[in-house]
Amino acid sequence: MLRHTRARDRHSIAHHYDISNDFYGLFLDPNMAYTCAYFLEEETDLERAQLAKFEHIARKLRLKPYQSLLDIGCGWGSFIVHACKHYGITAHGVTLSRQQANYANDWIRREGLEDQALVEYRDYRDLVGEAQYDRVSAIGIVEHVGYRNLARYFHGIQRLLKDNGLFLNHGISRAREWRPNPGSDWISDKVFPEGEPPSLSTVITQLEDTAFEVQDVEDLRAHYAKTCAEWVKRLQRNHEACLRHVDEQTYRTWILYLAMSSIYFEEGQIFLYQVLATKRMERFAPVPLTREDIYA
Template identity: 45%
Template sequence: MTMTVGAAFDRIFGAETPFRLVAFDGSTGGMPSGRVMRLKSARGLNYLLTAPGDLGLARAYLMGDLEIDGLDEGDPYEVLRLVAGGLVPRRLGPRDVAELAAFVGRSGLRVPELPAVEAPSPLRRLSHGLRHARSRDAEAIHHHYDVSNEFYELVLGPSMTYTCACYPSDAATLEDAQAYKYDLVARKLGLEPGMRLLDVGCGWGGMVRHAVQHYGVTALGVTLSKEQAGWAQARIEAEGLGDRAEVRHADYRDVTERGFDAVSSIGLTEHIGVKNYPAYFRFLRERLRDEGRLLNHCITRPDNQHAGLPSRGFINRYVFPDGELTGSGDIVRAMEDEGFEVRHHENLREHYAKTLAGWNTNLSKNWDDCVALAGVDTARVWGLYLAGSRVAFERNEIQLHQVLASRTTSEGVSGFPLRPRYEPSDF
């Protein structure tokens, strides 16, 4: 008897899965009362067979070969939460493996055309140099960040802040939480009028402008995204901050100035490669004066056992090409080995889940405009990416750590008061 697509689905995932599969061959699988997933073509099946897991599902969805009834494309969180908890392959016996192998053979296995928005494979990226070479880093940043400033304004909201917010209360808005995050960073860095701040990977200049406006510092931001730099510098000029604030379109490694009182790195470490941590933290320490402070804010793994492994699957091919994560312990060790004294360390994992929920809400609310600006494929990628990341933060598969450190003097002076207070009080 020839196995159907629905039967293969049940064999792999079990008939109790929270989805009901309706396949192009007329067969069904999964739970009859589950959310309906429609596999519309043999091409969609080939996407799933040639890239099992999130990458194959994403390809089939983006090419229109997979549909899920009732899916909110701007905020597919409820569906992805079910996928994470319900589409788990079962342990297969020898007979299952043999019959599924025969089914795969009959399907005419081949790799179909890939969605146009997919980044090149890691092998093809070698045309831009080795992983984390300057030219390849610039191309990876361009792939993700240079969609369009108008698109980001719709998704991120007025703050134009594309990093984890910090919620002072459960009822706080996304904008409140982003302002609170910037204020928290400023207080951890001990910013005061007249100080000089360097913000590496500055995005659209939110930290630069907040520090100049509210703490009276002079600030320099750098970003590899030309779109970000242009938007940020225009906003700086419009707000009358041009005499004390600057955002450059540059690699952070091109900053020649030294003697900064503080350095903020908010969402950059994920892009530089774990093997480059020593050189990265050494460079930042060299930019600081004695007693100067560094605040490193980045996504991390919940362990330190997979350092240096690049992101895989959907994230690597559609969101952050060449991105790498490791545990916060590896980050602390690298900072300490390069001469920093770590003074404070905290995990904002739940805050990132709430931040992502806010971005998904914005994307869903502005769906038609986002599609008009970036195309439906890019908008769909963003819906999947934001909601999937939210699920991952909630399930403690990834975390977000802020690590605060000092360039302590040779005599052991850190510049910190005996009991520093970091939490802003006016929110």
């Protein structure tokens, strides 16, 4: 079980995400979405699938104008920009990648969203205040939190979320019986240091232990297998361009990492779950009686 101190987490995030924004841009979609896409149809391209992912999350969160959103581990700001432009919310993002924070704020300024959105280079553990946000999203962050910190992580979100708020946790999971193996050790050493994807049962137990009520769970494993495979194809197509930003060894490392990840998702060694939760209250949760509004 890893320590996940602030210093170690900053180093691990920088190792993975601060390679080069230009390098990431050669295999991600134009919105720089580095999380599982959502393929409405088998032939949907990556760009549309990533936009569909943002829309899927926004609908699950039931976003409405003037609501406040906290996006933990916000990446390059893609969901924040989408939500502010299309739903009229205000958004606050935090990330431990300086390159991501700089990119996101430049993007926010280009879109003229300075009055609606801000991204900070900040540890989620340093967020203060009570009941500040109507909605909280955590898209691809729980893998970085660490088992020891899960209780504190969910307690912090519970504290920051308003009583009538919604929280969506989107993250990689492992099976309860998972054990380290040479492949996972290589990924931890070369690409994804300090990564500890928790099992779905651990996530749900921790949510329940911190007074959350789980409203919805969805498995997107097949979507992430396809996403990683698409990223590999794009890297291969852009081999020469990649070498202007990273060396050959780094390029090959990322090809192998993403190909392995796609296979692991296909084989059911890892999973991707979206879990929607609310604070546990006497009154009913602020969600409709059915899921029909998500798909309307």
